Amino acid sequence: MAYQMYRASTLGKTLQDTIEEFMQWGQIPQSLAYKMLLQYDLSVNKVLPQRAHARVTFKARKLENYRCCDNVWTLILSDVTFCEQNEFLKIDRLKIVSCDGRVGACR
CATH class of the missing domain: 1.10.287 (Helix Hairpins)
Structure with missing residues (x-):
């Protein structure tokens, strides 16, 4: 699955x-x-x-919330700045959902 x-x-x-x-x-x-x-x-x-080979860096002022459920991480960040090749983008809030990408890792 x-x-x-x-x-x-x-x-x-x-x-x-x-x-x-x-x-x-x-x-x-x-x-x-x-x-x-x-x-x-x-x-x-x-x-x-x-x-997918694009790389981007980001920096957040604060980690508001984090949790892990069924090997899926959810992070809520505030005051986030993205940087890619000297271009910057600032956003107030960011939600990241991260899953194990290895084949067969998901249940």
């Missing part, structure tokens, strides 16, 4: 909308829709570590 958090991305939401339309029109059964979303989860979780 792969993490499903990437379904909240623009690509994931668009896929879900398209699948819902196909189901409403009777073009695909619900079982196929489920399999398609599962395949999306597996593919994204497999490909991202191989293809």
Whole structure:
């Protein structure tokens, strides 16, 4: 089973909308829709570590909250500054969700 958090991305939401339309029109059964979303989860979780090479640094004034549940870390930071090649971006609040990316690590 792969993490499903990437379904909240623009690509994931668009896929879900398209699948819902196909189901409403009777073009695909619900079982196929489920399999398609599962395949999306597996593919994204497999490909991202191989293809995502961008690096960015950030610094936060304060760690507001942190927790770990089922091997998933959630961090809430405030007054965050991102830096990438001498370009800076400041935001008030940032939520980071971090999961174990090793193959077979998720339950």
